Every structure is written in C-alpha cells, then in structure tokens.
Amino acid sequence: METTALKAKAAQIRMDLLRMIHGAGTGHTGGSLSNTDILTALYYRVMKIDPTNPKWDGRDRFIASKGHSVESLWCILADLGFFPKEELNTFSRFGTRLIGHPNNKVPGIEMNTGALGHGLAISVGMALAAKRDGKSYRVYCLMGDGEQAEGSVWEAAMAGPHYKLDNLVGIIDRNRLQISGSTEDVMGLEPLEEKWSAFGWHVVSVDGNDIEALVQAFEAAPAVPGKPTLVMANTVKGKGVSFAENVPHWHHHVPNDQELEQALAELTAVLESYKQEGQVR
Template identity: 85%
Template sequence: MDTKTLQVKAAQIRMDLLRMIHGAKTGHTGGSLSNTDILTALYYRVMKLDPANPKWADRDRFIASKGHSVESLWCILADLGFFPKEDLATFSQFGTKLIGHPNNKVPGIEMNTGALGHGLAISVGMALAAKRDGKAYRVFCLMGDGEQAEGSVWEAAMAGAFYKLDNLIGIVDRNRLQISGSTEEVMGLDPLDEKWASFGWNVVPVDGNDIESLLGALEAVPSVQGKPTLVMANTVKGKGVSFAENVPHWHHHVPSDEELKSALIELSAGLQNQEGQVR
C-alpha cells in the first residue's frame, strides 16, 4: 500500500475499534487511537507476515507490550484475515478469545501481554534466538510511555544493546498521557530519547501519527549495524477524534451513543477526503 492508501486504512481501523469498544462497553480507547498509525504502517507495509500461515518460521514478530491497547490490533488482524471480522463483535464478551489484552490463542499473536514492562524482555529473547538460529526475521515491540517507568524495560534495554541485536526494534507510543495523568507529572521521563541512546540504542524520533514519517523510520531498520533501534513515536492520545485528543479521561472511556456518532462522522469526513486523494 502507498502512503495515501495506508492513511485511508488507518481511518477505517479507527472507526472499527470505536464501534467495537462501544459495543463491548469496555476498552482502552485513547491509546488504541494513538497507536493505530504505528500498527497500520507495520502490518500493511513493513512486516513480513502471512495470515494464511501465522506460524511461518520466517515471519517478523510483533509484541504489543502495551497490551491494554489491543483494540486496534484486533481490528487489524481481523481485517488482514487472521480470524473472521465477525469475531470483533465478541470482544470482551464471556467465552471470547478476543479479550482485553493480546491472547496467543488467537492467530497472529505471539505472546500474551499486558503486565507492563515485560514485552521488551520477551522481544530481546526472540531477537537473540533469531541471531543464534541464523534467521533473518525482525522483532518489533510496541511500548507505552508510562511503561518506561518500569525497571524491567531498562534491564531489557541493556541486554538488547549488549547482544548487539540490530534485528530488534522498540517503538514507544509517546503520547505523554497515562491512566493517572501526564507522564511528566506521574514519573518524569524526559529526555527519554537521550536515555535510550545512553543505553546503546539507535534512537529515531518520528511523528508517530504520520504514516510517511513512520515508514521512513521503520523501513530503514536495521539502520545501524550492531545496535537495536528505538523509534520514539510522538503521538496524540485519542488521535483522530478531536474531542478525545489529549484528554486523560479517554484512556479507557467508552464512547456514548452520541460520542460514537460524532466520532464516526468526523472520521468519515476525513476518510472521504483521503479516499478522494487516493483516486
């Protein structure tokens, strides 16, 4: 897909995840909206995947360390055909496999995640295994910025640099909000890019809600031989829905009927404009 087509796809995924959260009456809305562009770039353009063969040995691996923002991921996996799109209607319902965090009983999910601070360590192990097995696949790990307060993240960061894992790509969804407020008020992180660089990582700051910028960073990896890459994706929490953007309350707010209607109208207007540009 070209950039314009990917922008259209991202708008469609945002609409799908809002409908899904509204129907389930639960979900993490703000973070899923902020990470949609990142996941769209990865799944529709950057990563080597085969929905018909989700266990393909040479596939790229993706770990959603910020597993609570799974809604965008469920919608993308369904859209790609890893499981029937109709299953999205079962999200967070009794007996479903589509729970509120990644569940490896679902095709396309490598590892159950959600306890923050664990995903990067798992990704280090996968990337090291690829190196030792002589495999060319890459491992992508999406983290939240609030998650950066976890000590296990930095242990994994040290290990990734020590083992020279240039097949490992960490991505921070840097939307600067977490469940209890601003990251800089809860546990100050800045200068976060300098901290990652000091741990031996190649740090690439990008606009995490701009598909073209994301592709420029993600398609270039490994851009420095012998170093893991950290993509600092500066995003807007609630991106795409004007009245949800940068509003902490939308971390896990479920849109009302009226809010859903307004959000879909707004996204549809943007979608029509983008589709016109694609044509």
C-alpha cells in the same frame, strides 16, 4: 500499500475499534487511537507476515507490550484475515478469545501481554534466538511511555545492545498521558531519547501519527549495524477524534451513542477526503 491508502486504512481501523469498544462497553480507547498509525505502518507495509500461515517460521514478530491498548490490533488482525471480522463483535464478552489484552490463542498473537514491562525482555530473547539460529526475521516491540517507569524495561534495554541485536526495533507510543495523568507528573521520563541512546540504542524520533515518517523509520532499520533501533513515536492520545485528543479521561472512556456518531462522522469525512484524491476506493 501506498501512503494515502495506509492513511485511509488507519481511519477505517479507528472506526472499527470505536464500534467494537462501544458495543462491548469497555476498552482502552485513547491509547488504541494513538497507536493505530504505528500498527498500520507495520502490518500493511513493513512486516513480513502471512495471515494464511500465522506460524510461518520466517515471519516478523510483533509484541504489544502495552497490551491494554489491544483494540486497534484486534481490528487489524481481523481486517487482514487472521480471524473472521465478525468475531470483533464478541470483544470482551463471556467465552471470547478477544479479551482486553493480547491472547496467544488468537492467530497472529505471539504471546500474552499486558503486565507492563515484560514485552521488551521477551522481544530481546526472540531477536537473540533469530541471531543464533541464523534467521532473518525481525522483532518489533511496542511499549507505552508510562511503561518506561518499569525497571524491567531498562534491564532489557541494556541487553539489546549487549547482544548487538540490530534485528530488534523498540517503539514507544509517546503520547505523554497515562491513566492517572501526565507521564511527567506521574514519573518524569525526560530526557527519554538521551536515556535510550546512553543505553546503546540507535534512537529515531518521529511524528508517531505520520504514517510516511513511520514507514521511513522502520524501513531504515538497522541504520547502525550492531545496534537495536528505538523509534520514539510522538503521538496524540485519542488521535483522530477531535474531542478525545489529549484528554486523559479517554484513556479507557467508552464512547456513548452521541460520541460514537460524532467520532464516526469525523473519520468518515477523512476517508471521503482520500477518495476525492482518487487514490482510495
């Protein structure tokens, strides 16, 4: 999928997740909006996947360590055909598979996540297994920036370079906000890039809401043989909805009817701009 089509797809996914959260009356809106471009680049351009065969042995693995921002992932998996799109209407309802965190009873989900700090360690294990089994698949792990305060993240960060896991890509959704405010006020992280580099990772810093830049960073990995890659994706929390951007309250705010209508109007205008370019149907 070309860049303009990817941008249009990201706008559509944002519309879908807002409708889903509004209908369910619950969800993590801000982080799902910020990570949408990351997931769109991975699922529609970079990763080797087969929705008709979710357990295909050669598939790339994706672990959503920041599992609370699952809404964008549910919408993408449904759009790709891992499960019927109508099932999005059951999100967070009694008896649904589509709960508020990734659930491995759903095709396309590798593991249950959401207890922060666990995803990278399991990703290290998956990447090490691929190396030892002579498999060519890659492992991508999306973490939150607030999650960097978890000690288990740094244990895994030591293990990745130790085992020379250049088939592993860690991604940090660096939107600088968490549930209780600024990451730097809650638990200062900087200099974050230098810390990951000191642990032995090849660090690439990009605009995490620039799909073209994301694709380039992912497709260049491993830029340094024998080193895992850490993509520092500098994002805007609430991206795509003007009145939600960089507003801590939108971490898990559910849009009301008026907010939903306004947000959808903004995103529809974005989609129309791509159609006018003649590159998106």
